[in-house]
Amino acid sequence: MTTALQAASYVVVAVLGVAVVVCRDPLRQTMVLGIFGLTLTLLFVALGAPDVAISEVVVSTVAFPVVLLATISGTRHGGREQEEDR
Amino acid sequence: MSRERRRLLAFVPSAVLLGGLLVWGLWDIPDFGTAHHEYARWLTGHVTAQRHVSNVVSGVVFDYRGWDTAGEEVIVFAAVTGTALLLRTTRDPDVEPTRDVETSDLTRRAGDVAVPLVVLVALWTASFGYVTPGGGFQGGVIAATAALLTWLTGSYRRHRALTPVPLVDGAEGGGVLGYLLIGCIGLLAGSAYLANVLPHGSPGALPAGGTIALLNWATGVAIAAAMVLIFHEFLEEHLLALTEREEGR
Amino acid sequence: MTVLPFLVAALLFLAGLYGVVTSRSYIHLAVCLAVTQSATYVALLSVGYVRNGQPPVTKGSTPGKPFVDPVVQAMTLTDVVVSVAVLALVLSLAMLAHRTHGTVDPEQMRETRG
Numbered sequence: 277m278t279t280a281l282q283a284a285s286y287v288v289v290a291v292l293g294v295a296v297v298v299c300r301d302p303l304r305q306t307m308v309l310g311i312f313g314l315t316l317t318l319l320f321v322a323l324g325a326p327d328v329a330i331s332e333v334v335v336s337t338v339a340f341p342v343v344l345l346a347t348i349s350g351t352r353h354g355g356r357e358q359e360e361d362r
Numbered sequence: 363m364s365r366e367r368r369r370l371l372a373f374v375p376s377a378v379l380l381g382g383l384l385v386w387g388l389w390d391i392p393d394f395g396t397a398h399h400e401y402a403r404w405l406t407g408h409v410t411a412q413r414h415v416s417n418v419v420s421g422v423v424f425d426y427r428g429w430d431t432a433g434e435e436v437i438v439f440a441a442v443t444g445t446a447l448l449l450r451t452t453r454d455p456d457v458e459p460t461r462d463v464e465t466s467d468l469t470r471r472a473g474d475v476a477v478p479l480v481v482l483v484a485l486w487t488a489s490f491g492y493v494t495p496g497g498g499f500q501g502g503v504i505a506a507t508a509a510l511l512t513w514l515t516g517s518y519r520r521h522r523a524l525t526p527v528p529l530v531d532g533a534e535g536g537g538v539l540g541y542l543l544i545g546c547i548g549l550l551a552g553s554a555y556l557a558n559v560l561p562h563g564s565p566g567a568l569p570a571g572g573t574i575a576l577l578n579w580a581t582g583v584a585i586a587a588a589m590v591l592i593f594h595e596f597l598e599e600h601l602l603a604l605t606e607r608e609e610g611r
Numbered sequence: 612m613t614v615l616p617f618l619v620a621a622l623l624f625l626a627g628l629y630g631v632v633t634s635r636s637y638i639h640l641a642v643c644l645a646v647t648q649s650a651t652y653v654a655l656l657s658v659g660y661v662r663n664g665q666p667p668v669t670k671g672s673t674p675g676k677p678f679v680d681p682v683v684q685a686m687t688l689t690d691v692v693v694s695v696a697v698l699a700l701v702l703s704l705a706m707l708a709h710r711t712h713g714t715v716d717p718e719q720m721r722e723t724r725g
Contacts, residue, residue: 297627305638393613427682
């Protein structure tokens with residue numbers, strides 16, 4: 277039997293997971309992914325897994341957004357023109 | 363549009379089939395919250411007595427399932443090498459990023475206070491990883507966060523100066539190699555690879571666990587260096603894009 | 612109520628797959644792969660949970676209460692950190708594709724075959 281906190285965490289994780297997929301704009305999706313990671317952390321704590329929760333909170337709050345934002349910035353406007361023949 | 367429609371048409375029946383298989387397979391799993399976990403019960407009852415570590419998860423990661431963690435280390439090494447190869451060798455070597463994020467004085471002072479605190483948290487999480495929840499993996503990522511903060515609250519030049527490329531590359535490879543070599547201590551002592559043959563110390567204290575402590579630190583160093591390397595490459599791309607945009611190329 | 616955890620895991624998995632199939636950008640595709648991966652984390656930890664269990668740390672634990680399974684936690688925590696490196700590799704491929712072809716749309720790269 278799941279407790280109320282665990283059931284609520286599962287539902288929130290499911291809702292946000294679908295929200296991440298439905299977001300088409302990569303920038304907005306990065307923010308929703310950060311919140312998705314936080315709800316996953318809440319779920320992991322509710323399931324009695326503090327080690328996994330520490331990893332998930334640091335990874336989804338710092339590592340994922342940095343990597344995604346740098347990629348979005350680097351692919352924003354058309355590529356570099358091919359000046360020489362490579 | 364028709365290509366996407368065709369792809370969706372192919373996806374929906376296979377998704378229904380996969381969903382059905384998943385539900386059918388998961389239906390017979392023992393109930394959520396069942397008490398029938400024989401391996402888990404044995405581990406939580408014996409790890410503290412055998413290895414003198416109180417965080418059973420760390421004991422499992424670095425000792426009872428140490429071989430799986432060695433595989434994970436090699437995965438990180440391969441992925442980071444691939445990223446570095448792809449991004450470093452295809453970059454134009456004559457172009458340097460000359461634009462940077464501008465920070466105010468207040469941000470810089472806050473960074474001077476925050477960065478050592480985060481480094482301290484990283485060291486604490488990594489070193490007490492086998493006593494309380496934590497470990498080399500978590501501490502490594504937190505240490506990389508501290509390195510990232512030196513860029514966010516300072517300048518890119520300071521960030522690169524504090525994390526020189528030979529040091530980061532060497533630490534990354536050295537950490538993974540260190541993990542694999544520490545496993546050979548077991549071979550030298552006449553036991554199996556990755557066997558825990560060093561003295562075990564006392565539970566709840568820092569010198570405990572034998573090779574668990576050494577593997578913990580090797581992992582922390584390798585993961586911290588891997589994350590810093592990834593951040594280097596991606597930040598360089600971001601700043602190059604900033605430079606290109608502002609100089610109107 | 613006891614099938615909720617595994618239903619959530621299956622839903623996340625299929626949602627991530629749907630995102631990968633109908634994706635218009637390699638960055639969106641990489642994030643949907645991350646969602647699919649998190650479905651496996653949810654499934655693993657749900658399998659390992661013990662009713663009224665406490666975290667598997669013996670220092671400061673209450674005697675008599677059962678412990679939650681530590682093996683699935685060990686697998687999951689290494690996986691979470693390693694997924695960052697793998698995501699970085701996928702995104703660097705996306706950046707390289709953009710650098711060569713000027714776009715991150717998988718549809719517009721069909722002409723580069725052969």
